[in-house]
Amino acid sequence: MVTLNLEGLSAFFSDQLSANSIPVHTVSKAGFKDWLSSLTEAEKNWVNANDFNGSRHSRLSFADDNGRISRVILGLGDGDERADPWAFGGLAKSLPPGDYHLADISDPHDLYHASLGWALGQYQFENYLKAKNNKTSRLYLPETQDRSLIASIVRSTFLVRDLVNTPTCDMGPDELAAAASEIAREFSASIHVTVGDELLEKGYNAIHTVGRAAEKAPRLIDFSWGDEKAPKVTLVGKGVCFDTGGLDLKPSSAMLIMKKDMGGAAHVLGLARLIMEQKLNVRLRVLIPAVENNVSGNAFRPGDIIRTYKGKTVEVGNTDAEGRLVLCDALALATEEKPELMIDFATLTGAARVALGPDIPPFFTDSQKLADDLGQHAIRQGDPVWRLPLYGPYLKFMDSDIADLNNNGSSPFAGAITAALFLKEFTEGAREWMHIDTYAWNQSPRPGRPKGGEAMGLRAVFSYLADRFKN
Ligand code: BES
Ligand code: ZN
Numbered sequence: 001m002v003t004l005n006l007e008g009l010s011a012f013f014s015d016q017l018s019a020n021s022i023p024v025h026t027v028s029k030a031g032f033k034d035w036l037s038s039l040t041e042a043e044k045n046w047v048n049a050n051d052f053n054g055s056r057h058s059r060l061s062f063a064d065d066n067g068r069i070s071r072v073i074l075g076l077g078d079g080d081e082r083a084d085p086w087a088f089g090g091l092a093k094s095l096p097p098g099d100y101h102l103a104d105i106s107d108p109h110d111l112y113h114a115s116l117g118w119a120l121g122q123y124q125f126e127n128y129l130k131a132k133n134n135k136t137s138r139l140y141l142p143e144t145q146d147r148s149l150i151a152s153i154v155r156s157t158f159l160v161r162d163l164v165n166t167p168t169c170d171m172g173p174d175e176l177a178a179a180a181s182e183i184a185r186e187f188s189a190s191i192h193v194t195v196g197d198e199l200l201e202k203g204y205n206a207i208h209t210v211g212r213a214a215e216k217a218p219r220l221i222d223f224s225w226g227d228e229k230a231p232k233v234t235l236v237g238k239g240v241c242f243d244t245g246g247l248d249l250k251p252s253s254a255m256l257i258m259k260k261d262m263g264g265a266a267h268v269l270g271l272a273r274l275i276m277e278q279k280l281n282v283r284l285r286v287l288i289p290a291v292e293n294n295v296s297g298n299a300f301r302p303g304d305i306i307r308t309y310k311g312k313t314v315e316v317g318n319t320d321a322e323g324r325l326v327l328c329d330a331l332a333l334a335t336e337e338k339p340e341l342m343i344d345f346a347t348l349t350g351a352a353r354v355a356l357g358p359d360i361p362p363f364f365t366d367s368q369k370l371a372d373d374l375g376q377h378a379i380r381q382g383d384p385v386w387r388l389p390l391y392g393p394y395l396k397f398m399d400s401d402i403a404d405l406n407n408n409g410s411s412p413f414a415g416a417i418t419a420a421l422f423l424k425e426f427t428e429g430a431r432e433w434m435h436i437d438t439y440a441w442n443q444s445p446r447p448g449r450p451k452g453g454e455a456m457g458l459r460a461v462f463s464y465l466a467d468r469f470k471n
């Protein structure tokens with residue numbers, strides 16, 4: 001596991017403008033003509049020789065008389081860089097290692113996004129590679145920037161990516177709990193982990209049922225931090241360290257990336273880290289049911305009925321709808337202390353991807369204010385999320401003849417909504433609740449976003465929380 005510390009971050013940023021820092025300028029397609037006309041004949045020829053036209057993610061370097069880079073031009077295309085870190089995502093990796101500064105971006109919000117893209121684009125998951133790339137480029141962060149906040153966001157995003165990218169052989173329920181303990185310890189949070197048969201004693205039957213067939217015992221991670229009198233905010237994350245689908249096995253193409261099925265847990269840990277490092281005024285609680293949905297002689301079966309922690313019984317229509325099972329126990333536990341706000345993150349349904357594609361996590365809440373505010377923060381952070389409805393009548397799709405609920409919808413439609421409605425059945429007691437169905441994964445690489453684990457909705461939700469619970 002890579003744990004990035006503050007020294008690690010000084011590989012990406014400097015707080016002093018060094019004498020040999022190379023200026024980076026930006027040019028959009030719209031501004032290209034004017035920019036070109038400001039250049040010397042020789043420079044114009046250089047632009048043409050390189051076929052540079054300001055298109056997004058394109059880059060051109062100019063040299064001085066000694067052949068050293070004198071300035072770099074980044075193309076922004078048609079884009080508006082103001083709330084889009086990814087416009088700068090590919091830049092650092094395309095440049096030789098060194099010190100750089102943004103010469104013509106002065107708006108602090110634009111600089112914030114550019115800085116994030118700069119650092120996030122230098123992420124590499126190389127724990128399993130012999131040849132490591134230690135080359136990084138540093139960007140000057142002027143005083144207008146909240147260096148601590150940017151560092152926190154970069155660290156948390158890297159944490160989410162690392163946790164998701166680490167294969168299940170090294171990121172099972174035990175290792176996920178160890179990662180949570182490490183984070184809890186760093187911020188002096190108190191942590192308790194309920195493991196194996198102890199889950200049954202406490203009534204977390206759904207968590208145990210899903211995880212019992214795996215070699216590594218299922219567990220419930222529970223940590224708390226902050227002033228006990230502060231508003232209670234509880235985060236719940238789906239920690240399915242691998243999802244074979246259980247006996248209703250997934251096809252191999254779908255199973256291939258299921259190490260990422262603890263992406264919700266990764267998001268919750270990243271968010272918790274941000275909350276604690278930025279010292280938000282909350283009493284934070286983090287709950288992660290950590291299991292592997294695997295097959296063995298004692299695996300749970302389609303048709304089984306589980307008596308969940310809340311007391312509601314659930315008929316197993318499909319063992320691949322395991323996320324809502326492990327979450328329902330954690331959510332029901334969380335509601336006992338009546339949190340002011342409860343948020344769960346989960347790689348819950350393929351249907352969420354069908355609805356909104358891989359980049360936009362749908363969120364669900366009955367709170368109009370929460371939805372409106374989160375939408376605003378998502379735009380400001382360039383971190384899209386989109387509300388889907390908790391449309392009550394669809395709950396009938398989750399009916400069972402012989403239990404209180406079925407975990408599998410009887411209709412092929414609205415799978416992300418029915419999964420959210422299932423969860424909602426276990427949230428009574430929380431003053432506000434929001435569920436985010438995240439993909440947590442980049443299917444193919446894009447500038448700033450390498451293939452693999454990805455934080456989605458993290459900045460939007462943190463920004464919302466920071467605004468609501470500022471210290
Ligand atoms: N982990 C999957 C959901 C998933 C699949 C997320 C692919 C991201 C990419 C979840 O446990 C699952 O298998 N859900 C089923 C539910 C169905 C059986 C009701 C699904 O979405 O197909
Ligand atoms: Zn599944």
Ligand code: ZN
Binds near residue numbers: 243261322347348
């Ligand atoms: Zn799953």
